[in-house]
Amino acid sequence: MDAVFAALGPRERYQRIQFFVLLAPYLDCTLHVVSFIFIGISIPHKCAVVPYSSLRKAKGTLSGSASKNFHTNLSVTYGACDIKVFNQSEKIYESACVNGYDYAAPKERSFVSEWDLVCDKSALPEVSQTVLVSGMMIGALLFGFLLDMFGRRPLFVVCHVLYFGVAIVTALMPNYASFVCMRFLQGALQQGIGLSSTIMLLELIPTERRALAIQASSLVWPIGLLVQVYVCYLCKDLSWRYIQLVLAGISCYSLIQFRFVEESIRWLSANNKHEEAEKLIEKAAEANGVDPDTALQLYREEQKKLLPNSQDEVKILRNEKSDDNCQGELMPRESLVVSDKVCDPQGDETETTCYPLDTAGEMKFSAFFKNRNIFIITAIVVYTWFSDNFAYVGLIRLSPFLVNDIYLGFVLGFLVEIAAAIVFIILPNQ
Structure with a gap:
């Protein structure tokens, strides 16, 4: 080609x-x-502010005395992933961000x-x-x-x-x-x-x-x-x-x-x-401003090389042990169709392996494991x-x-x- x-x-x-x-x-x-x-x-974030009434200790609500003196005795720290409540220097409560998060940029900026x-x-x-x-x-x-x-x-x-x-x-x-x-x-x-x-x-x-x-x-x-x-x-x-x-x-x-x-x-x-290929070659030749006949002639000659003209051109020695495989000698080619079988060159291109047309795809895929x-x-x-x-x-x-x-x-x-x-x-x- x-x-x-x-x-x-x-x-x-x-x-x-x-x-x-x-x-x-x-x-x-x-x-x-x-x-x-x-x-x-x-986006940088921290826990959203939670109303005091929503804060809970692990064993229940905060005590009434703590509630009365919330602003004087307690301090709340909002981290990136947790909320901590301190009674002066003692941590008395810790929770996840129960009220969501506050972001440093609009939430829709990132998924x-x-x-x-x-x-x-x-x-x-x-x-x-x-x-x-x-x-x-x-x-x-x-x-x-x-x-x-x-x-x-x-x-x-x-x-x-x-x-x-x-x-x-x-x-x-x-x-x-x-x-x-x-x-x-x-x-x-x-x-x-x-x-x-x-x-x-x-x-x-x-x-x-x-x-x-x-x-x-x-x-x-x-x-x-x-x-x-x-x-x-x-x-x-x-x-x-x-x-x-x-x-x-x-x-x-x-x-x-x-x-x-x-x-x-x-x-x-x-x-x-081949008919579609030749039409495309003609289209390409027209776009390029060249004579399509030369390219078409070369294309047809190329196709003739890929297929045998007669049974005398290719000698196939069938494997008696299997109906699906055969080996023989042939001229170096990319792929040959012989009767109802497809033959692909192996090794030094002097031998070939043949298999039925209807299982060609399967045989080619199996080569990944057999070879x-x-x-x-x-x-x-x-x-x-x-x-x-x-x-x-x-x-x-x-x-x-x-x-x-x-x-x-x-x-x-x-x-x-x-x-x-x-x-x-x-x-x-x-």
């Missing part, structure tokens, strides 16, 4: 439009992954203060981020299969529109439980967008230049962080719900994005949708994904505390991200 893209012109108008349309969602994905730092900002997620509930804001990462994990597993099944473009468009909708609905949630559910959906859909856009970018670019797609995306992420801190700084005196709506509004272009993004030609080819090398590589990648995400979120969460200003701390985190992106751009090319 690289020859087809070379004939279309790797840097022409069609590829540039697709490249930027597919890169744009990386910005959206950034905004909501770390938005909890700003919409869940911790933490609005729902009183402090003191014994102080872990819940962090739990919401853990739930989001869990959604990302589920989304990565789910959408990885769906992308191969239904195509890149449908999943990309649907996930992006739903991501926009869920981001808006998140701002309207009445309680913490519903808010956490929306965060889970955001995490899952974020992976649907990220996986589909990354795969489409990789399949759009010739093999020798594929690193460009990941390098470019590594720059968009820190730019998204910078956009987020700027937007949140401008909205710092508004309710967290308004901040969430503003961040969600940045994704509004998802409603018209379907008009510009095209299906992956490689996916169409791999799924025998030792694939299993080890997969396990390492999964472990790296988990450790990287949790470490990254932890560092992002701590960055505002490096300095007294949360926004300045976030900018420092952005500078570190940019430096890392530059290193990532340089190293793969060495």
Whole structure:
């Protein structure tokens, strides 16, 4: 397929439009992954003042004599999470914040203060981020299969529109439980967008230049962080719900994005949708102002190489012990269809393993467990994904505390991200 893209012109108008349309969602994905730092900002607080009549000792109400001399003999200290009553120097009563909390800023400034997620509930804001990462994990597993099944473009468009909708609905949630559910959906859909856009970018670019797609995306992420801190700084005196709506509004272009993004030609080819692939090649050639005949001829020749012209071209030695597997010698190919079986090259590409078409997906998935090398590589990648995400979120969460200003701390985190992106751009090319 690289020859087809070379004939279309790797840097022409069609590829540039697709490249930027597919890169744009990386910005959206950034905004909501770390938005909890700003919409869940911790606001200084203390227990709300409680009427004296409501104060209770562990064994009953305060004595009548103490009641009469309340202002002279007793003192009440309102802490962040408790109320203490002293009779001169002796503590005679201690209680939780029975009357709620008083915050140094309006309660609606943060979902933490609005729902009183402090003191014994102080872990819940962090739990919401853990739930989001869990959604990302589920989304990565789910959408990885769906992308191969239904195509890149449908999943990309649907996930992006739903991501926009869920981001808006998140701002309207009445309680913490519903808010956490929306965060889970955001995490899952974020992976649907990220996986589909990354795969489409990789399949759009010739093999020798594929690193460009990941390098470019590594720059968009820190730019998204910078956009987020700027937007949140401008909205710092508004309710967290308004901040969430503003961040969600940045994704509004998802409603018209379907008009510009095209299906992956490689996916169409791999799924025998050759007529659609050829129409897309013609469309790309027209947009680039090149002759489509050359690209179409190369595409058709490429398809002929993937399929045998006759039974004499491929010799298959069936395994007598199993009807589902066979090994033989063949010309190096990506994948062959022989009768009712699919054959994938193994090892040095001189042998192949064949299995029925209706169980092809199952056999390919089982390779993760049957093939030792694939299993080890997969396990390492999964472990790296988990450790990287949790470490990254932890560092992002701590960055505002490096300095007294949360926004300045976030900018420092952005500078570190940019430096890392530059290193990532340089190293793969060495």
